[in-house]
Amino acid sequence: MSARPRKAVVIGASAGGVEALSAVLPHLPPDHCPVLVVIHLPSNRQSVLADLFRDKCRMKVVEAEDKAPIDAGTIYFAPPDYHLMVETAFTVALSNEAPVWFSRPSIDVLFETAADAYGPGLTGVILTGANEDGAAGLRAVLAQGGRGLIQSPETAYARLMPETALSFCSGATVRPLEHLAAELLKGAA
Amino acid sequence: MASIKRRLFQARDHFGCRSISMLQDMVLHDETMLGALMSYLTVQVSELFRDPAYFRAIREKVVPHLKTYPSLKVWIAGCSTGEELYSFAILFREEGLEERTLFYATDINQESLRKAEAGVYDLDRMRLFTENHRLSGGKTSLSDYYTAAYGAATFDKSLRRHVVFSDHSLVTDAVFAETQFVSCRNVLIYFNRDLQNRAVALFADSLSRKGFLGLGAKETLRFTEHHDTFDEFAREERLYQKREAA
Numbered sequence: 001m002s003a004r005p006r007k008a009v010v011i012g013a014s015a016g017g018v019e020a021l022s023a024v025l026p027h028l029p030p031d032h033c034p035v036l037v038v039i040h041l042p043s044n045r046q047s048v049l050a051d052l053f054r055d056k057c058r059m060k061v062v063e064a065e066d067k068a069p070i071d072a073g074t075i076y077f078a079p080p081d082y083h084l085m086v087e088t089a090f091t092v093a094l095s096n097e098a099p100v101w102f103s104r105p106s107i108d109v110l111f112e113t114a115a116d117a118y119g120p121g122l123t124g125v126i127l128t129g130a131n132e133d134g135a136a137g138l139r140a141v142l143a144q145g146g147r148g149l150i151q152s153p154e155t156a157y158a159r160l161m162p163e164t165a166l167s168f169c170s171g172a173t174v175r176p177l178e179h180l181a182a183e184l185l186k187g188a189a
Numbered sequence: 190m191a192s193i194k195r196r197l198f199q200a201r202d203h204f205g206c207r208s209i210s211m212l213q214d215m216v217l218h219d220e221t222m223l224g225a226l227m228s229y230l231t232v233q234v235s236e237l238f239r240d241p242a243y244f245r246a247i248r249e250k251v252v253p254h255l256k257t258y259p260s261l262k263v264w265i266a267g268c269s270t271g272e273e274l275y276s277f278a279i280l281f282r283e284e285g286l287e288e289r290t291l292f293y294a295t296d297i298n299q300e301s302l303r304k305a306e307a308g309v310y311d312l313d314r315m316r317l318f319t320e321n322h323r324l325s326g327g328k329t330s331l332s333d334y335y336t337a338a339y340g341a342a343t344f345d346k347s348l349r350r351h352v353v354f355s356d357h358s359l360v361t362d363a364v365f366a367e368t369q370f371v372s373c374r375n376v377l378i379y380f381n382r383d384l385q386n387r388a389v390a391l392f393a394d395s396l397s398r399k400g401f402l403g404l405g406a407k408e409t410l411r412f413t414e415h416h417d418t419f420d421e422f423a424r425e426e427r428l429y430q431k432r433e434a435a
Contacts, residue, residue: 082407093378096232116194
C-alpha cells in the first residue's frame, strides 16, 4: 500500500433523498473515487435506484452485489432490505441483520464499516432525512480521521437527520445542497 | 469481517462485558454461553416465500425438470428457524412432488433447528407470509397448512414427514448426500471469499448432474472460484444449474 490512503465517499439520505442525491451525484466526474449510497426506501424489493440514476450520472451506477470489489468511478447503491457494508479488503458485503433505526439498509452500518476500511481516506455525507440514522456513523468516520459533510438543515427537505448528525459531529462541514458537490470535489484531488 | 465484528461488539454489550476478551472468558468457562452467543452471531430473520419471484421461478422453471426424477433430495442449507423449509414443503406438495422428496434442513444453530422443527411463528407474520405465498404462484391457501391459536401459527406436522433436521456446518462439515436441489439463501453473504468457495464446492459435490442451486436475491457466484461449475438458469432469481461435465 502506498502512503496515500485509499479514498471513498459514503452518502446517507432518507426522506427527500432522491432529489438531494440528484443535486450531487450527476456532478461527479467519471474517474471519481468510489461512492457508496444508502437511502431509506420501503423494502418492496424493487431496486429502482440504480436504474433511476444510471442515465443521470457520469460515473458508473450499480446496485451493490455481495463480495464485489469496490472500484473507482463507480456508485454503489445498497439494495433494499439489506445492510451495505465495506470489508477491510475493499469489497462490498451485504447483510440481513436486524434493522438499525428501523432501517435496513442503515446509514450507520455503512459508515461505521467504511470508516474501518478507509480511515482518513473516507468522506461521509449526510443529506436530508426524518430519522436519526447516520449520526453515529458520521462520528465514526471523523474518529478514524475521515471528513464529514452535512447538508445544511435549511436546505433539507427533512431536517432531523442533518441536525442530529450536526449535534454528534461538531467537526463536520455544513454546506447548502447546491454547494455539496463542489465541496466533495475539493477533497477528491 | 465487518458483519461479524459488528455483532461481536453487540454481544459484548449485551452480555455486559467490557471487552471481547472478557466475553471470550465467559464462553470458555460457562457452557450455556456458547448457545447464547450463537444467537447473536448468526442472523435468523426470514420469511415464508421470501422473494416470491424466486419461488415462482422454481414452480415454473425448475419443477418441470424435477418431475422427471423418480426420487428427489433437497437440501435447505442454513435453514435457520425453518421458514424456507416450510415454503419448499408447501410448494412441493402443491406441485405433487412431496411424496418422492426427502428434505435435509441443516443449520449450525441448535436453537434455530429446534424452532424449525417446531414450526411455530407469530400470527402477525402470517399476513406477509400469505401475500408472499400468493405472489409465488401458490395454488392453495396458506391457512390450509397451519392452525392459529394464542397469537401463534403452528404449521402442520405432516409437512415435516419428509424432512430430516440436522446440525451441519458449511465451514467444517462434509457432504452427506447426493441432492438435486440446494437452496442456500442469505447465508453466503456472511462468509468471506474463502468460506464461500468452500461452501459452494460442497454444493457442487452434493448436486447431481444438472442439479439446481438457489441463492439469495443479491448473491452471486461471480466472485467465487466455482462460477464455471454452474450455468445461470434463471438469472434474476439467482437460480443456477450445475453443468453437465463439471
